[in-house]
Amino acid sequence: MSSQSPAYDYHLPVLYKETLEGLNIRPGGIYVDCTFGGGGHSRGILEKLGPDGRLIAFDQDSDAQANIPKDDRILFIAQNFRYLQRFLRLNEIEAVDGVLADLGVSSHQFDQGERGFSIRFDGPLDMRMDRRASLTAQQLLEQYSEQELLRIFSNYGEVSNSKTLAKFIVTNRTAGHLKTVQAFKEFIHPMVKGNPNKYFAQVFQALRIQVNEELLALQELLEQIPGVLAKGGRAAIITFHSLEDRMVKNFFKNGRLEVEEEHPFLNSTFRSPLKVITRKPVTARPEELRANNRSRSAKLRVAEKIALSQE
Template sequence: MTTENSQDGQGQYSYHLPVLFGETLDALAIKPDGVYADLTFGGGGHSRGILERLGPKGRLFAFDQDSDARRNLPEDRRITFLPHNFRHVGRFLRLHEGIPVDGILADLGVSSHQFDEGQRGFSFRFEGEMDMRMDQRQTNTAFDIVNTWSEQRLHKLFEQYGEVTNARTLARTIVHVRSTLSLKTIANFKAALNSVVKGNPNKYFAQVFQALRIEVNDELGALKEMLQQVPGLLSIGGRVAIITFHSLEDRIVKNFFKKGSFEDEDPSDPFGQSTAPPLLKAITKKPVIPGDTELRQNPRSRSAKLRAAERI
């Protein structure tokens, strides 16, 4: 997931331009007759790259909970589109007899397309309702959160997921104003909070909207559920490549690849003797980040980090 200012889609940055494109495909070490799963199909850029490296017997499963993504499907009999959240990856791969897979890819960034669809509510640059649902079938929206959550819960949300500097003041203000003003639209929400904005307004609202979006879509919970399934889905020697845009996501992926759990080191167990040996071996000791050329061509990539691991 990315903050909007790191992906603030000028028109030239296509919905189909994937971040760390070549680096991700190289990390997957694609075999022509292999089976692969792109868990965040989006504009289809990474999937097209995989298909180009697959032979006629290769297979690709493309997951995306956003129904808009289906429009980007190429006409290719090797690809199967699964309109579901990747937290259900194991269930649907089994249903389609796709296990084991030779590679799994997830690009956790929100697409420029989603930001640019004003009515979806992902962007503070457009007018629309405070929605932010990636899967339109779910009911919980950003408006539900700002309209019903307690001051304490809102404080923790903006502090932990948005790293908002005055998260406590922001939460208190929301609770105060919502009794007399409707926060259902982006314009109303921004106007109601104008007095508490700290620093650059674009950066501030990017952090606020990021926090709400992470919660609306349970993005960290879904990431953990997906990762726990990965070792059981990969063939021996199969690879997983994940692109993150947020420090919380990167830490989750890093820890899981390193030791098969999500927690930082336990000081009472410095040698990790209380946990089972991990089934994945990290093949990126440090995260792969975009080079200068990509940074110039696509500002969205600024926060991107790629980590990859191999099933052992």
């Protein structure tokens, strides 16, 4: 079976067929697309749903609203997926049969220079996925301390010389250096180690993760998944870097983010409500890699809500 996704101008959904298969969609079920974007995965879900099925779509980026199909079965919520459970309850939905999240930045966001996500285009150093948010990448670089910048570059970008870079920025920063993508790249160019494009990509990833609180939002989503899934419901999450994938892998395996150390004299009473469906992450097949370069770093993991004996 080919894994090539349907073509959409806004965003080419990665691992399209594999994700829909992983969700094991029932025609009458209720499903959530946490990252609607161009609506590619959502359209696939709608095609598999019957007239009584429902799709709840989240996206904090206002640009995504132009892609909402005219379909009475879809409810669009213009919010970050970290508020999943809150908005399900507001809409009187107690449990759903599937949750999908395609993390990271959409092709549309990368290709819009004025959004500031890409190192390929010049534009304001913004990086906000939700333009209602107050903090931009420029403001972050202007205001954060050397220690805070060190933490961001080291933890979120795995930048090799994070300490030196943080010190350089704080010592030499001016508004002119930090206003645009090109100005910032020229400003930090003396700090570049190795391949410049790879280095800039790591720095931009780190800034973007912090501006949008991406890992915190993912943590909050994961913690809500067992509570919103019906028995037999599935969660399918696509990640694009190791920080996200590690969080998803560990949560699906253990059913929680904080894992207790084994104690030789105590037995833990906690049992994970999730069963891992994908023993190894699903990655793009050769035909998809040829059609969509962005799919090269995509990893899909799927877990299922199981019934515990005491329930």
